[in-house]
Every structure is written in structure tokens, then in C-alpha cells.
Amino acid sequence: MRPSDTDQKLRNQRLIFYEDDVEQINRGLENYQQLSKSRCNMLIDVEGHAVTQVGSTDGINLETIAALVAGSVAATKEVAKILGEKEFTSLTHEGKHESIQLSVVGNRTILATIYDQEETTTGMVRFYTKELVEKLQGIFDDIQNRKDPVRGVFDDTGISGLDDVLDDMFGDV
Amino acid sequence: MVQINFAKREINCKLVYYGPGLSGKTTNLEVVHKKAPTSKKGDLTSIATEGDRTLFFDYMPLELGKVGGMNTKFQLYTVPGQVYYNATRKLVLQGADGVVFVADSQPDKMDENLESFANLEENLREQGLDPKTIPMVLQWNKRDLPTVMSPEELDAKLNKYNSPTFEAVAVTGEGVFPTLKRLAQMVLEKLNQEYGLDSKKSSKSSSKAAAKPAAKAEPKPEPVAEKKPEPKPEPKPEPVAEKKAEPKKAEPKKAEPKKAETKAAETKAAAAPKKEWEGVVLGSRAEPEKSGAGKTIGILLFVVVLVLGGLVGAGYKGKAPGKIQKFYNDNLKARLGGGTSGKTGAKTNAKTGDEAPKTASDSGKSEKSK
Numbered sequence: 217m218r219p220s221d222t223d224q225k226l227r228n229q230r231l232i233f234y235e236d237d238v239e240q241i242n243r244g245l246e247n248y249q250q251l252s253k254s255r256c257n258m259l260i261d262v263e264g265h266a267v268t269q270v271g272s273t274d275g276i277n278l279e280t281i282a283a284l285v286a287g288s289v290a291a292t293k294e295v296a297k298i299l300g301e302k303e304f305t306s307l308t309h310e311g312k313h314e315s316i317q318l319s320v321v322g323n324r325t326i327l328a329t330i331y332d333q334e335e336t337t338t339g340m341v342r343f344y345t346k347e348l349v350e351k352l353q354g355i356f357d358d359i360q361n362r363k364d365p366v367r368g369v370f371d372d373t374g375i376s377g378l379d380d381v382l383d384d385m386f387g388d389v
Numbered sequence: 390m391v392q393i394n395f396a397k398r399e400i401n402c403k404l405v406y407y408g409p410g411l412s413g414k415t416t417n418l419e420v421v422h423k424k425a426p427t428s429k430k431g432d433l434t435s436i437a438t439e440g441d442r443t444l445f446f447d448y449m450p451l452e453l454g455k456v457g458g459m460n461t462k463f464q465l466y467t468v469p470g471q472v473y474y475n476a477t478r479k480l481v482l483q484g485a486d487g488v489v490f491v492a493d494s495q496p497d498k499m500d501e502n503l504e505s506f507a508n509l510e511e512n513l514r515e516q517g518l519d520p521k522t523i524p525m526v527l528q529w530n531k532r533d534l535p536t537v538m539s540p541e542e543l544d545a546k547l548n549k550y551n552s553p554t555f556e557a558v559a560v561t562g563e564g565v566f567p568t569l570k571r572l573a574q575m576v577l578e579k580l581n582q583e584y585g586l587d588s589k590k591s592s593k594s595s596s597k598a599a600a601k602p603a604a605k606a607e608p609k610p611e612p613v614a615e616k617k618p619e620p621k622p623e624p625k626p627e628p629v630a631e632k633k634a635e636p637k638k639a640e641p642k643k644a645e646p647k648k649a650e651t652k653a654a655e656t657k658a659a660a661a662p663k664k665e666w667e668g669v670v671l672g673s674r675a676e677p678e679k680s681g682a683g684k685t686i687g688i689l690l691f692v693v694v695l696v697l698g699g700l701v702g703a704g705y706k707g708k709a710p711g712k713i714q715k716f717y718n719d720n721l722k723a724r725l726g727g728g729t730s731g732k733t734g735a736k737t738n739a740k741t742g743d744e745a746p747k748t749a750s751d752s753g754k755s756e757k758s759k
Contacts (some may be wrong), residue, residue: 231392238396263484264448264464265392265401279431281449283464287445289434290480369393369400369584370457375577381454381461382573385429386566 233260237359238268244271244351252344253336255314258328259321259352260285267325276330285328289318290344307341308338319345322356390484392581399460402576403484404569407509408491409501410442410470413559416448417491418467420565425451432609443469446481456577463573470505479512487524487576488513489568491559492547494529494537506547524575525552528568533558636712 245257249271256271258278264286266278289307296304315338319327327349333339345355392401406414415435422433426735429452436445446466466485468478486551490509492502510520544554553571557564693715 231390233392233394234665235396238394240425259394261390261484263390263392263401263403264579267392267394268396277432280434280448280466283448283466284434284436285506286481290483291445291477294476294480294545352584370459371583373457375457375581378456378577382570385425385451385453 231267231359232362233267233359237355240355241268241352242270244348244355246278248348252329252331254329254341255335256330258282258285259328260326260328262286262290262324262326265279271330275301281328281339285316285318285326289320289326306342308342311340317345318347321349321352322360325356326361327352331381391486391576393459393584397460398458399462400456400580401462401464402580403464403466404484404487404489404572404576405482406467406489406491407478407482407505407529407577408470409493409498409505412491412493412498412502412505413500413557414467414470414471414489414491415443415447416559417463417489417528417530417565418449420562421465421569422449424562424566428452442471443467445469447479453573457571457581460505460739461577461715465569466483472508475508475512478480478508478732479515482509482512482518483516485513485516485518485523487526487530487572489549489572490552491528491530491557492543493529494539494543495534495555496536502543502547507551510549521550523578524572524576525550526568526572527552527554528557528564529554530557530559530564532556532564533550533561564689609717611628746750 231334241259245259245268247255249257254271256269256273256276257265258269258273259279260282261267264283266282269278269318277326292307296302303320305320307346309316309318310333313333315331315333317329317331317338319329329345331338390403393399394401399599406417408414415437418433422430431452433449435441435443435447437447438444446468449465451463451465453463455461466481468474468481482483488509490506492498492506507730513520513523527543527548529537530539540554540556548554555564555568555571557568579685613639
């Protein structure tokens with residue numbers, strides 16, 4: 217495959233979220249959270265970057281949880297393949313008090329639902345998850361089918377301030 | 390894979406430290422974590438064995454700050470270096486935006502370096518990433534040890550893609566930041582080439598970086614890095630053309646000078662990226678096409694009108710209403726010095742085409758027969 221083809225393929229796969237997308241996703245997540253009585257819901261891409269979250273995230277390191285969740289789902293996918301399955305679409309880790317359910321949304325994102333066993337049950341969470349996942353899938357299909365010509369990620373200064381930012385972080389090495 | 394989140398005005402990039410077991414990948418990350426400002430870093434998380442060998446990955450988030458109006462974040466990962474853990478290495482490499490290959494400089498580790506680099510290439514390709522175009526930096530680590538290969542030897546054996554290289558002693562922190570800094574530059578420059586407003590700004594930044602004196606830890610000056618064949622993304626319309634087309638689309642009523650309009654439109658674009666996406670890109674592509682097509686259609690219409698005019702004139706030669714014929718005979722015939730209207734028409738038609746006189750005479754015949 218020529219490099220240009222590879223680059224084009226990557227661009228096509230790249231997730232780009234606009235405010236409207238995130239508002240739409242958040243509305244779905246908020247509704248789901250009320251119905252399932254979960255504590256917090258996060259949407260994470262398969263590379264481990266958090267996209268958005270709703271609910272109480274007090275005491276939760278979102279970035280770290282996003283990276284670990286993505287790793288966990290990726291590892292489980294490999295286990296599924298070994299067992300002859302394409303993937304496991306849902307994973308549940310139950311604790312004494314807090315639990316987390318991970319649901320694969322399409323092929324690029326993961327829904328992480330953190331819930332308190334005293335407030336709701338795993339069954340309730342699973343029941344409402346199915347509907348939400350279908351809804352989110354529709355939104356992501358629209359996002360992925362959107363044509364590529366995105367320009368202007370950076371403002372009119374471009375990345376001209378990059379050296380200063382790097383110097384602030386690493387020193388003028 | 391870079392995630393661009395306009396809702397948070399945030400860019401997330403994934404950088405992976407790769408290399409053979411015990412080459413110093415985790416140490417690199419520990420140094421970054423130790424020295425980065427507290428407000429800019431998250432926790433360092435390691436999924437490791439009891440003997441501190443990486444089992445799955447080490448991870449730390451690093452917030453660079455605002456670049457071009459976007460809050461830029463890097464997620465730093467290391468892979469388990471041991472050959473046995475290739476399956477988990479692949480998972481960590483998934484969606485990487487940039488790679489640091491940490492090589493052990495000792496001669497007896499060269500086979501492991503080579504094996505690991507070949508494994509990196511294979512795994513990148515498997516993930517749909519191209520080792521030639523992915524931003525990559527090589528680090529020659531453990532330079533403080535008594536027996537090490539020269540940077541030139543390491544370069545000859547491992548640097549297949551002419552990547553920037555850095556000497557390092559990760560345990561003391563030497564060379565760790567220059568390595569990461571260069572990779573951060575490469576990743577954002579690539580992103581700016583793909584999605585920037587003006588690709589010229591990217592090259593400006595590159596030249597600034599290249600103009601800087603090479604750090605002590607760098608055996609290869611940065612201009613060498615610039616020789617690296619940069620990935621050429623899809624052919625894009627000239628940025629200048631975009632700027633010209635953009636104001637027309639965004640603010641059609643204003644008759645301001647183009648420069649002012651461009652600046653205003655760009656500022657507007659920064660505030661509302663989605664609108665800018667629609668305005669700049671679609672506008673720039675649609676406008677030139679529209680004007681080109683308009684010209685062609687205009688010329689075609691003109692020719693069609695000329696031909697039809699001739700045909701119609703010929704067709705009406707013998708059928709002109711009496712009043713018009715009379716008006717012609719009384720007022721115009723003498724001034725023009727022509728013969729009968731029929732003859733004039735015939736002459737005109739003879740000039741415009743062969744078919745017209747025929748039609749005209751046919752028409753005349755049918756009139757006579759009536």
C-alpha cells in the first residue's frame with residue numbers, strides 16, 4: 217500500500233467531534249444515566265482518549281481510566297478472537313460497591329458506565345445500555361460518514377507557538 | 390490516532406515508546422513524569438510484573454497547553470519489550486501517532502535492537518500504520534556505559550527511515566526531553582499539514598526548529614531530520630485560493646478589501662470551526678468551478694443565439710408581417726441600399742450556414758403553395 221493510501225485511510229478513520237456531536241451524545245448519556253441510575257458515564261475512543269462524560273466524576277482520574285478501559289477492551293477483543301468470536305461487546309467488572317460496565321459502540325468507541333451497586337443493579341444498567349448503544353451507533357455512523365475536508369484545526373497562528381509551549385514544558389533543550 | 394474534539398477545543402495524541410526489553414522505555418517515562426510540571430501531568434500508571442517488568446503498558450497523560458488555540462494533550466505509553474509479549478505490544482501500538490524507538494547502545498544488544506525494530510515495522514503495518522510516514526524518533530540510550538557502539542554505527546544499522554536520533558542516558562534524564570520534544574514537534578507538524586488553515590505556517594515552524602542549534606545530546610542536527618521525507622497528504626487546494634474564495638462565501642455582501650475579509654473570516658473560523666469547515670472548504674471548491682462553468686455556458690449561449698438568430702431570420706424572410714415589410718421598404722431600404730428583404734435575408738443566411746437558405750426557400754415554397 218502506498219503511503220498516501222495509508223494516510224488517507226487514517227484520515228478516514230480519524231474521529232473528529234464538533235460541538236453539535238458532543239451535545240447530541242451528552243443528551244443521550246444524560247437520559248441513560250437517569251434511567252439506569254448510574255453514577256457516571258464516559259465515552260472513550262479505542263485509543264484510550266476520553267471523548268465526553270456526564271455525571272459525578274469526583275475522585276475518578278478520567279484520563280487514566282480511559283487508557284485502562286481501552287487497554288482492557290482491546291485485550292478482551294483478542295481473547296474473543298481466540299475463542300472464535302469477533303469481539304465481546306460488553307464487559308462487566310463488579311466490585312463490592314462500585315462497578316463498571318464497558319460496552320463497545322461501533323468499532324471506534326467504548327461506553328464506560330460506573331454505577332453503585334446500592335443505587336442500581338447490573339441488570340438495570342444492561343437493559344438500558346442496549347438502547348443507548350444503538351442510538352450512539354447512529355451518531356457515530358454520521359460522524360464517520362462525514363466527508364473529510366476538515367481544515368483549520370488550529371487557529372490562524374497555526375503551530376507557530378509550539379516551540380514556546382515545548383520550551384515551557386521541557387526547557388530550551 | 391489523533392482525536393480532535395472541537396467541543397472541548399482539544400487535541401489528543403498517542404505517543405508510544407518502543408524497543409527491546411530493558412532498553413529504558415519505562416525509565417524515559419519515569420523521567421518525564423518526574424520532571425514535568427505538576428499541573429501538566431497526570432498519574433504514571435504501570436501494569437507491570439512484581440519484578441517491575443512491564444506486563445501491558447506504562448501510561449501517563451501530559452498536557453502541553455494551547456497550540457493554535459487548541460489544548461494539546463499527549464498520552465505517553467510504553468510497550469512491554471520482552472519478545473513474549475508481542476500480542477500486548479500490538480494493542481498498545483494501536484492508533485499510535487508517533488513512536489520513540491529506544492535502543493540499547495551496547496554492541497551485544499544490537500541483535501535485540503534489530504529484532505525489536507523489525508517487530509515495530511511489522512506491527513505498525515499490521516495496524517495500518519506506515520513506518521515510513523509515522524513520526525518516529527530514535528534514541529540511543531545508555532551512552533554512559535563503558536562499551537557502546539558509536540552513533541554512526543547505530544544509525545547505519547537501525548535508522549532505516551532517516552529519523553531524527555538522540556543520544557541519551559535515561560537514568561540521569563539526559564536526552565529524554567529532547568527526544569520527546571522532537572517527536573511532539575513532528576506529530577503536530579504532521580497534523581497541521583493535514584488539517585491546518587495554512588500549510589505554510591507549518592513549514593515556518595519547521596524551519597524555526599531547524600534553525601535552532603542542535604542540543605548537546607543530539608548527534609544529528611535537526612536539519613538532517615528535515616530531510617526526512619515528510620508524508621504528503623492528499624493534494625489540497627492552494628491555501629491562497631482558499632482565502633480568496635472564503636470571504637466571497639462567508640460574507641458576500643461586504644465590499645471590504647480582500648485582506649480584511651480574509652482575516653475576519655479566519656477569526657470567525659477559529660470561533661466556530663464547523664462553520665469554517667463548511668465555509669472555507671466547500672466555498673473554495675465551489676467558487677472557482679462556478680465561475681469557470683459560467684464562462685463556458687455564456688460562450689455557448691452566445692453561439693447558440695447567433696446560430697438561432699440566423700436560422701430564425703432566414704425562416705421569417707418571406708413571412709415578415711406586412712407592416713414590418715412596409716416599414717422596411719419605406720424607411721430602411723433606401724438607407725441600407727439593399728434589395729428586397731428576401732435577398733438580404735438570403736445573403737445573411739448564406740454567410741451563416743448552408744442549411745439556412747434551403748430552409749428559407751422551402752419555407753417560401755410552402756407559402757407559395759398555400
